[in-house]
Amino acid sequence: MYKKSMWFTILTILVLVGLLSSGCAKETVAPTIEESVTVPSETESAEIVPTEETAPTEETEKSQIVVVIAEDPPSFNATVNASGFDALVMELVMLGLADLDEEGNAYPELAEELPTVENGGVIIDEENGTMDVTWKLRQDIQWSDGVPVTAEDVVFTYDAVVDPEYGFWINGIDYVDGVEKIDDYTAVVHYNAIYPGYLTQFGGYLMAVWPAHYCDAEQGFTQWDCGFQPLSNGPYLLKEWVQNDHLTFERNPNYYEAGKPAIDEIVVKIIPDEAVRKQMLINGDADLDMWTPENVIVELKDYSDVVEVSLSPVDRWVMRIFFNLAAKGTTDPEATPHPIVSDVRVRRAIRMAIDSATISEEFFRGYADLVWTEFFRPPYNVCDIPQPVYDPEAAAALLEEAGWTDQDGDGVRECHGCTTGAEEGYPMEMEFITYSEYGEALDLTQEFIAEKLGEIGFKLSISRVEGTVLWDTSENGGIEQSGNFDIDIWDDGYSGNDPTDFLWGYYYSEAAIPDYGYNYGRYINPQVDELIDQSYTLDDELRKDIFCQMAKILDEDLPELLLFTTVDANAHSTRLQGVRSNANEIVTWNVADWTLK
């Protein structure tokens, strides 16, 4: 009996020691894949030549910065998950054909110059409505194993993306008939339509060119190992990845821009809690916090001697109210119009009753810029759309005019002669939904709007759901795709500098079909459809004219209510210079230009 107890005790102790020591095994190399992760570099592949022994010199201290982010990147392939964290690390090691700066201007990366109609890089066949884009690549860019980046890599990337088994969908890929290699440094993309977004087809912040000789095509674009052990042609090399803890990058000595990057090492640490990230910045234990929210920006003002905040000159995300023009639970606005918001006067009244300036000041700490049209970003911010006014009295009058009056004195209007087809006496009650992940600022905004609309006779019940529930497919009961909402509020905006695909997705009538687009409001306007079709042109002046016509119609019809933009900001230490927040990109877009004071 005693012996059994003794052995049992010994066994227990051994198990505990084993568990304790299991955590002590430190990852020293990037792990997720079983094989060793040392990414081949040019020097390693060279033949080893014996040299004379030289006296050891003192190692100069490496310059290092620490970037703190909330989540571990799923992989280096930002196309697949588009979490933003994947794009952040992808920008450190990989280049695309072209990229966008913070003003929305495209610039070449792997390309020698941007192909345009003027320089003959873009040939348009007006008769057939097709175009060919010729990309000439720089000849001085190599992968970190010394192999040059060539047109072969562009073709390889395209083939991998369109692979039916393991490929993925990227913007504009449906317009591409094929990518042809002309010579080692020339590739032609054959389009079956005029596609204005061609410049960032194989670039931008979600797409890179992948190495043909290194990535395993059989594994497939969405799951190849090179998405975890990338071969670099960018400013940095991946040195180490300890999952969910940190990634370490060292400067790529063969980066094509001479003298760049200036910083030797970048450590990206995974710090899920926002308060801890902020404190690390203040303490000097971090140099850059990605996606700093408004409340933290305000708190960091007290530490301006050690922390600066880089604000993007143009914002991407627009907080907007979506109106379901079809009755809740349906998706046909003509057969079953929404009993309340299908009347444009009601939508205009809602717009007049929302005090966006107060929301911006109080809840978004002054960092929300008011917008009222989709076309507020250069180069299409040329339309003369009058700013809406905050006038709750006029809003109330408009509701009276629309046949919504409060006859029973309970503070909630009812339909008395309204034109939406609602029954006589139908109350002006709706569910007002938003998603919970944004945080306090949006929660307060939602409550404030409900309160303001309550003052003019609406009764809104507030709901908050997970984003995945709001945006899921209609088959899965996704709230918006299945039309199971009255009005909701959340933020969205187009990436890059071309709104065409975004406009199609939100305002084209075909996009109102469940799961076919994002026209959640079921807005049907053939005139807008035609304008969107016409906007698929490379004539920028024509596009501006088309967009301005669209802006006017959308301002009149008000299928969505645009309120304000949310800030795109990244806080960084004062010793780190060159950080330029960019709404079209992720903050590391210009990491090669960063320096330390």
Next chain:
Amino acid sequence: MGHYVVRRLLQAIPLMIIVSIVLFALVNLAPGGPLAGRGQSKRMRPEQIAILKRQFGLDQPLYKRYIFWLVGNDWTKIDTDGDGIKESYGQGKGILRGDFGMSYRTRKPVMDSIKNSFKNTAYLMSVTLVVVAIIAIPVGVISAVKQYSIFDIIVTSLSFIGQAIPEFWLGLILILVFYVWLKNPLTGDSLLPPGGMYTQGAAFSIIDWTKHLILPVTMGVVGWVTWYSRFLRSSMLDVIHQDYVRTARAKGLSLNKVYYKHALRNALLPLVTIFALDLPYIFSGSLYVEILFSWPGMGRLYYQAAIDRDYPMLMAILTIGTLAVVFANLLADIAYAKLDPRIHYD
């Protein structure tokens, strides 16, 4: 005892089957899904949805997905390229053959992530549980033995405070005090780090690893110690008033021998049971601790999988967690039988 253990293990099989079916249904039928937009892509194109459905196997009916999850799909042909023709055999082997599938998020085997995270959680939670035992047992015993003494009153008050403090708030206060306010007088750096398991880039050092453990372990220990010490105090009070303890004292045994050799052993019995039932935390971890102290463990892995609706990852964690609970219960029963000779299992 051997028969009992074998019987319990056999009973676990239908239990696991039922639990797996319930979990699979709950996970897959819960609102939201992996095909919804998130992050930088709040909206998904229909083309993306169609591709992902196929790649994730979500184009199959629910019952088939369960069967494939259980036994794999390498024995049947599936449509991998969306042309409607089932031309290729699947690649999954199913959990019965040790294949928990590919994560929707990383597209890599789920077990790779779990192995990485599990050892970190096991390390943290093992230390936490050991510290809990080291503190709770003597505190509980002394509290009981010296009931209503100043020590007992202080410990009781602290226990109530400890149980009332929200865990997350406590963690933030620990960071505020030990990372923000207090500095190392020699180096001027923060007294303790705000998170992580070790100082990145530094050579391995026990002191470094220990410094990184202090705050997360403290956050985990506070709630548990208060609970265990109160429980042991209550159990000990029950035991020391038993007749055999009075007899031992009457026989002239020293108080230490009476309390620590005779009474404590019996008072520990229910605590051992509870301790064994808490062992699954070594696998599941503590979400709040891992988030606040950036600990790359199972709690965060599960949370991320829940946010992303990463079904294979969720199912793997839940299934292994369930197994851990089943085994922990069995271990508790065996431990009880070992410690209490009155208990026999047939």
